[in-house]
Every structure is written in C-alpha cells, then in structure tokens.
Amino acid sequence: MTGGSTRSGWLIWLPLAVFAFLGGMFLYGLTDPKDEYVRSRMIGQPLPAFSFPAATDGIAGLSNKDFTDGKPRMLNIFGSWCVPCKAEAPMLEQLHEAGVEIHAIAVNDKPENVATFLAEHGNPFTRIGAADMAFQVQLGSSGVPETFIIDGKGRIVHQHIGDIRPEHVEGLLDRWKAAQ
Amino acid sequence: MEGRAMMRGALSAVLKPLPFRGGIGVGLVKRDAILTDPTPNPSPKGEGLILALVLAVLPVPLAAQDGPPPPLANVQLENPAQEARALALMENLRCIQCQGQSIHDSDAPIAAAMRHEVRTRIIAGESDEQITGWLTQRYGDYVNFAPPSTGANILLWLAPLLLLGFALLLARGRFRKRPS
Numbered sequence: 001m002t003g004g005s006t007r008s009g010w011l012i013w014l015p016l017a018v019f020a021f022l023g024g025m026f027l028y029g030l031t032d033p034k035d036e037y038v039r040s041r042m043i044g045q046p047l048p049a050f051s052f053p054a055a056t057d058g059i060a061g062l063s064n065k066d067f068t069d070g071k072p073r074m075l076n077i078f079g080s081w082c083v084p085c086k087a088e089a090p091m092l093e094q095l096h097e098a099g100v101e102i103h104a105i106a107v108n109d110k111p112e113n114v115a116t117f118l119a120e121h122g123n124p125f126t127r128i129g130a131a132d133m134a135f136q137v138q139l140g141s142s143g144v145p146e147t148f149i150i151d152g153k154g155r156i157v158h159q160h161i162g163d164i165r166p167e168h169v170e171g172l173l174d175r176w177k178a179a180q
Numbered sequence: 181m182e183g184r185a186m187m188r189g190a191l192s193a194v195l196k197p198l199p200f201r202g203g204i205g206v207g208l209v210k211r212d213a214i215l216t217d218p219t220p221n222p223s224p225k226g227e228g229l230i231l232a233l234v235l236a237v238l239p240v241p242l243a244a245q246d247g248p249p250p251p252l253a254n255v256q257l258e259n260p261a262q263e264a265r266a267l268a269l270m271e272n273l274r275c276i277q278c279q280g281q282s283i284h285d286s287d288a289p290i291a292a293a294m295r296h297e298v299r300t301r302i303i304a305g306e307s308d309e310q311i312t313g314w315l316t317q318r319y320g321d322y323v324n325f326a327p328p329s330t331g332a333n334i335l336l337w338l339a340p341l342l343l344l345g346f347a348l349l350l351a352r353g354r355f356r357k358r359p360s
C-alpha cells in the first residue's frame with residue numbers, strides 16, 4: 001500500500017463505489033413490484049388457425065373464424081380445475097354485463113366438470129372450445145387463467161395474465177373499447 | 181420404456197397442480213433420477229420413502245388437471261437420433277412457468293405442452309433453429325437458456341470476461357513489485 005496511496009488514491013474509493021452501485025441496484029429491485037410473467041410476443045399478430053369442439057353440452061365450440069366479423073371480443077382461457085378461474089368469475093360477469101362478448105377455451109377439461117363450473121360460477125361465455133395446453137403454446141400463453149383481447153379482424157391486441165381482479169376490470173374495458 | 185413414460189405421466193398428474201412455482205417437491209424426490217435415468221437407482225427404497233412422505237405432506241387437490249398431457253409430452257420418439265435432438269433442445273428451453281427449470285426438467289403442464297411441440301416439430305422435419313425460432317416468436321429470447329449474442333445480450337457474454345480482466349489487472353498490481 002506504500003506506493004499505492006500516492007499513485008492512485010482514487011482507486012481506494014472504487015470498492016465503495018461498486019458496493020454503492022450494487023446496493024442501489026438491490027434497493028431498486030426490492031421496490032420494483034414482482035412480475036415474473038413471461039408475456040406473449042404474439043401481441044399484434046393474428047390468432048393462429050384453430051377449431052375446437054364444444055367443451056360441454058348446450059354451448060357451441062370455438063374457431064378462430066369466430067373472431068373476424070369486425071367485433072372486438074375477449075378470449076378467456078380457463079379450466080374448471082383451476083382455482084383462480086373461480087375467483088375471476090364475477091369479474092368476467094361484470095365485463096359481460098358491460099357488453100363484452102367473451103369466448104372461452106377450457107383447457108384439459110371434462111364436459112361434466114365444465115358444466116358444473118358454469119352452473120356454480122355463472123356463464124358469461126358465448127362459445128367455449130375444448131383444447132389442451134398445446135394451444136396455449138401457439139398463443140405464447142403460459143398458464144390459466146389468461147384473458148386475451150382480440151380485435152374485429154382476429155388480431156391479438158392484449159394479454160392479461162392471471163386472474164382478473166376487481167381493479168383490472170376498468171382497464172380491460174378501456175382496452176376493449178380501444179380495439180373497436 | 182412405455183412403462184417408464186406412463187409412470188412419469190402418472191406422477192406428473194399428481195405433481196402438476198402444486199400451487200407454487202418452481203417445483204420444490206419435484207426437486208426433493210429427484211423425479212428424473214427415479215423415472216427417466218436408465219442406470220439402476222442406487223437407493224430405490226430410500227427415495228420411494230421420501231416420495232411417499234412428500235406426497236403425504238403436500239396438499240394436492242384431487243380434482244386438479246383433468247385429461248392427459250399432449251401425446252408426445254412424456255413419450256420418447258422412436259428414432260433415437262431424433263429423440264437425442266429433442267432432448268438437447270428441451271434441456272436448453274426454459275419452462276415458462278417455473279423459470280429456473282428447463283422444459284425437460286419441469287413438471288408444469290405448460291412444459292409438457294412445449295415438449296410435445298418440440299417432438300412434433302422434429303418429426304415434421306424442422307431444424308433446431310426453426311423450432312427454437314418458433315418458440316422465441318411466441319415467448320421471446322427469454323425462452324432460450326442460451327440467448328443469441330446480439331444487441332444488449334452481448335453484455336451477458338462479455339461481462340464475465342470484462343470482470344475477469346479487471347480482476348487480473350488488480351491482481352497484477354499486487355503481485356508485481358514488493359518494496360522491501
């Protein structure tokens with residue numbers, strides 16, 4: 001340290017600076033709300049071509065052609081086995097009442113379970129197709145529930161990951177209106 | 181091989197609905213060591229016991245995930261060369277739900293769907309680049325454990341070298357001359 005102190009006195013501050021920088025980054029990371037979702041890169045792209053049979057009796061199946069008549073809609077991906085899907089049911093009902101037509105895909109599901117789910121939690125859906133998760137990979141989607149907003153030309157304009165909470169309803173409605 | 185795949189499928193069905201991300205339980209029981217490693221298991225009894233204990237303790241909902249995973253999710257391809265390619269790809273692709281794991285390691289339903297997609301595309305004759313590209317189009321570079329070294333990603337590859345160089349520089353100063 002004999003020669004060092006005179007030759008490069010500034011160097012002594014370097015570890016502290018590095019420490020302060022890292023500490024700052026950690027603090028920043030702590031204040032940043034946690035978001036570990038991987039978002040779909042399919043926003044702005046047309047829906048892939050698909051055609052799925054009805055997920056349960058009494059309600060029609062779903063194909064990508066059901067999204068191309070000029071009317072923006074929502075596409076909800078759920079499963080009767082998924083707990084957050086039950087939690088978001090009232091919010092889907094609100095969106096439905098506000099005039100949104102919602103189509104759905106029931107993932108890895110059985111007709112009788114879908115019927116029970118609809119009976120217990122209400123049915124805001126116009127059509128429900130039955131698919132497996134391979135369809136979600138095509139959408140760049142990562143789990144259930146998820147809700148996509150699709151414009152009148154069948155293009156994906158927004159992806160909502162996770163259950164819709166009361167505070168999300170207004171924002172989703174705004175985005176749906178913007179897709180008109 | 182068939183039996184192994186079925187066993188793995190059955191176990192996935194049980195482990196799938198775990199409410200947390202990352203599959204801690206899966207790590208505990210060394211699922212792959214039991215089910216997919218062709219070498220004989222060193223202590224089947226001990227691991228079986230651990231598995232039983234873990235399963236007994238975990239609150240697994242009974243009516244979770246209906247329906248089987250997509251057909252090629254847990255079934256090896258008949259052509260060993262193709263399966264080897266699939267394996268190499270799957271070890272390099274990130275599970276979208278439990279992001280520290282590759283889709284080869286993960287029991288998440290979406291990882292099963294991605295494995296199915298990889299194998300289907302290999303059978304269809306796509307190249308490794310095409311398959312990774314197809315998934316990147318949907319999930320972004322994040323899906324790839326070896327992101328392409330372009331743009332800001334270069335920093336990922338260069339930072340270790342830069343730091344090492346800096347460390348050598350510091351070390352050199354210390355080791356050079358020693359005034360008596």
